[in-house]
Amino acid sequence: MKNYTPPLNDIRFVLEAFDYTNKIQSLPEYGEFDLDVAMSILDQIGQFSVNELLPLNEPGDRVGVAFNAQDHSVTTPTGSKEAYARFIENGFTSLSAPVAYGGMGAPETLGIFSAEFTTACNKSLMMCPGLTNHLIHALQAYGSDEQKETYLPRLISGEWSGTMCLTEPQCGTDLGLITTKAIPHGDHYVLNGTKIWITFGEHDLTENIVHLVLARLPDAPAGIKGISAFIVPKINMDGSRNGVVCGGLEHKMGIHASPTCVINFEDAKGYLVGEPHKGMRSMFVMMNAARLYVGLEGHTLSEAAYQAALAFAKDRRQSRSLDPARQDPDATADNILVHPDVRRMLLNIKSTN
Numbered sequence: 001m002k003n004y005t006p007p008l009n010d011i012r013f014v015l016e017a018f019d020y021t022n023k024i025q026s027l028p029e030y031g032e033f034d035l036d037v038a039m040s041i042l043d044q045i046g047q048f049s050v051n052e053l054l055p056l057n058e059p060g061d062r063v064g065v066a067f068n069a070q071d072h073s074v075t076t077p078t079g080s081k082e083a084y085a086r087f088i089e090n091g092f093t094s095l096s097a098p099v100a101y102g103g104m105g106a107p108e109t110l111g112i113f114s115a116e117f118t119t120a121c122n123k124s125l126m127m128c129p130g131l132t133n134h135l136i137h138a139l140q141a142y143g144s145d146e147q148k149e150t151y152l153p154r155l156i157s158g159e160w161s162g163t164m165c166l167t168e169p170q171c172g173t174d175l176g177l178i179t180t181k182a183i184p185h186g187d188h189y190v191l192n193g194t195k196i197w198i199t200f201g202e203h204d205l206t207e208n209i210v211h212l213v214l215a216r217l218p219d220a221p222a223g224i225k226g227i228s229a230f231i232v233p234k235i236n237m238d239g240s241r242n243g244v245v246c247g248g249l250e251h252k253m254g255i256h257a258s259p260t261c262v263i264n265f266e267d268a269k270g271y272l273v274g275e276p277h278k279g280m281r282s283m284f285v286m287m288n289a290a291r292l293y294v295g296l297e298g299h300t301l302s303e304a305a306y307q308a309a310l311a312f313a314k315d316r317r318q319s320r321s322l323d324p325a326r327q328d329p330d331a332t333a334d335n336i337l338v339h340p341d342v343r344r345m346l347l348n349i350k351s352t353n
Contacts, residue, residue: 128205141285144273199260
């Protein structure tokens with residue numbers, strides 16, 4: 001799809017219908033984000049999405065990401081790194097993040113609408129800040145004060161990105177079968193194991209990647225009751241490279257500009273998040289945020305598909321309209337939008353999205 005118009009009028013209608021202005025006025029922390037300010041922000045994000053992200057969508061998907069087996073690096077398609085840099089320069093990653101850690105503190109509603117525009121224009125690239133945002137939620141809920149101070153400002157700014165590392169080669173959603181080990185070692189843990197299907201597990205958009213990893217301590221009970229969660233950065237705070245290695249890329253049917261990686265943890269330094277054996281708590285904060293985002297993706301891509309279908313119907317000519325009044329006298333055939341069944345299908349998409 002090469003054309004997209006952010007549905008700002010529809011969004012304003014929804015906000016007004018749900019009494020956005022009065023609700024915001026009753027929440028002092030959001031007072032500066034009245035309806036006019038909210039729509040101005042969304043207009044800016046919409047323009048950025050159309051002008052900066054949309055042109056990279058099709059060529060990025062055709063070219064895809066590249067894995068270098070020599071140094072285990074991953075290169076994103078041409079233009080992706082520069083577009084992401086402009087994305088964070090505009091502060092879009094920090095829109096609904098807490099002010100205490102460098103965010104703008106806008107209502108989550110604006111963050112969701114923002115993600116609608118960016119995802120519609122380039123889902124592959126926007127999976128990076130999307131996952132980072134989910135990790136921010138998990139650390140807000142279960143990270144220690146030190147972990148919050150260390151990681152949240154850099155994740156919120158977009159300087160660093162985040163992932164979730166659950167699945168392993170021998171198990172999918174049955175996380176009770178994971179075997180990645182975490183051994184206590186002074187003030188940290190040493191992790192060894194392999195995770196698969198890690199979205200943006202390795203890339204060239206940010207200087208550091210922070211992984212939230214599920215693993216087992218030596219005294220862990222069997223099953224999911226024995227799972228702990230750990231922060232494992234690609235680059236340690238002292239600047240040294242951690243034992244986090246991309247083992248290759250997964251092959252997919254789509255979103256080729258988004259790297260889905262095999263990640264090997266080889267004596268990697270990690271830090272416990274929350275309590276031992278209670279890792280599912282923090283992981284499910286991240287997972288639940290991701291599930292909401294998947295729902296948003298469905299809505300967003302449906303809107304994008306509708307706009308593409310409508311544009312095609314206005315341009316494609318085939319046969320004559322059954323209604324003489326709708327026939328184009330200057331053409332030998334009418335655009336297919338005049339045909340009743342085409343209009344029915346388009347209206348069905350519009351009314352159910």
